[in-house]
Amino acid sequence: MTRALALFSGGLDSILACRVLMAQGIDVVALRFITPFFAADVGDAERYQAEMRAKYGIGVQVRDVSREFMAVLRHPAHGFGHNFNPCIDCRIFMLRTARALLAEYGAAFLATGEVLGQRPMSQRRDAMGIIERDSGCGGLLVRPLCAQLLPATRAEQEGLVDRLRLLRLSGRGRAEQKRLAALFGIRDYPAPAGGCLLTDVNLGPRFRRFAPGIFGLPDVAAQVDSFRLLLTGRHFEPAPGLWLVLGRNQQDNERLLALRAPGDWLLTTVDRPGPLGLLRSLGGEMGAAGNGGLAGIAAGLLLRYARKVDGRAAPGVVRLESETGLREGRFAPLGEAALEALMV
Ligand code: SF4
Structure with missing residues (x-):
């Protein structure tokens, strides 16, 4: 039986792409890549697969590519979209990674759920050609x-x-996809878009402000964890x-503790309930306690x-x-204007 290896985002288009091939009797292995920015909803891989x-x-096969993705985000050759989304380089990276896995999965070709002209950056005809060429997937996809x-x-x-x-x-348009979904008996599928935090307009300034410092960290694992931290809580540049x-809540506080790294300062209130704070140097001078x-x-x-x-x-x-x-000390709360000036 012919086998295909399909990039799988969990969205309707990628579901349909798999099903269209499966309807021809092709065995499809769907590959779900995880980074801090997308596929965060996957959680436990076995539960997700089931x-x-x-x-x-x-x-579905789940693969965490967070570390490898750092290089893509750091220097996207084709630049960023409207926000911090390096879509063309991201697609090239995913396809290149999938191509390298063809033999492992015994697959003859690659598949994606792309629709011509659906997305402004990565699904224009010229961009699709570039993606195919630069990923080394010419004729394979x-x-x-x-x-x-x-x-x-x-x-x-x-x-x-x-x-x-x-x-x-x-x-x-989505009408044809909805019709196809009904044809395949697929009713429960996610709403379009919204899956990738790199496209989030509110997070863009925060990514742009802190990413250079994060990429200055010598260890790639520390970079990945710092991006996870960037997606948690309220952020300031003191x-x-x-x-x-x-x-902002107990869940954030637990995440902060889990992401605490050597060199970080942990801040807690002593005489009343309050949030946890994590102070990290991205090249700035922390000084003594x-x-x-x-x-x-x-x-x-x-x-x-x-x-x-x-x-x-x-x-x-x-x-x-x-x-x-x-160090423990008595401090005064910062005023509104100072807070707003430091918030990112
Ligand atoms: S929106 Fe762009 S950056 Fe995000 S996963 Fe899709 S292609 Fe990659």
């Missing part, structure tokens, strides 16, 4: 949803795939090259979100601890 098989009849609008691939020419049973979808994260200015700003931000006294943020005791020192 869910995809039960809902869509699709066999079948796009079942729009194949009839594109030149025949090797798999079609060799008769592994029946081109006549592939589709000719284009543009941003001084150039310094990064303070405050938890008693560094009055920095400690005062960081503690003042923490107190701003601690339990209020008579309805107002009030002075309180904050503990600052690192691997090498511990």
Whole structure:
């Protein structure tokens, strides 16, 4: 039986691409890549695989490519989209990675759920050509949803795939996809878009501000964890090259503790409930535990979100601890204007 290796995002288009091939009797292995920015909903891989098989009849393999993705995000040769999304380089990376896995999965060709003209950056005809060329997938990549609008691939020419049973979808409309979903008996599928945090307009400034510092960290695993931290809680730049994260709730606080790295300062309120704070250097000078200015700003931000006294943020005791020192002191909460100036 012919086997295809399909990039799988969990969205309707990728579900349909798999099902269109499966309807021809092709065995499809769907590959779901995970990074801190997309596929965060996967959670436990086995549970996810069982869910995809039960809902869509699709066999999914999950691969964490977070570390490898750092190089893509750091220097995307084709640049960024409207936000921090390096879509063309991301697609090239995914296809190149999948191509290298063809032999491992015993697959004859690759497939994606791309629809010609659906996305402004990566699904224009010229961009699709670039992606195919630069990923080394020329002739290898079948796009079942729009194949009839594109030149025949090797798999079609060799008769592994029946081109006549592939589709000719284009543009941003979803009507045809919905009709196909109904035809395949697929009812429960995610809403379009919204799956990739790199396209989030609100997160863009935060990515742009802190990414250069994060990429300056020498260890790739630390870079990945720092991006995870960037997606948690409230963020401030108390001084150039310094990064303070405050938890918004218990879940954030636990995440902050899990992502704490050597060299970080942990801030806690002592005399009232308050958020956890994590202060990290991205090249800036942290100073000693008693560094009055920095400690005062960081503690003042923490107190701003601690339990209020008579309805107002009030002075309180904050503990600052690192691997090498511990300091407790009484600090004043930062005012609104100062807070807004430091918030990222
Ligand atoms: S939206 Fe996100 S996951 Fe999709 S191609 Fe762009 S960067 Fe990659």
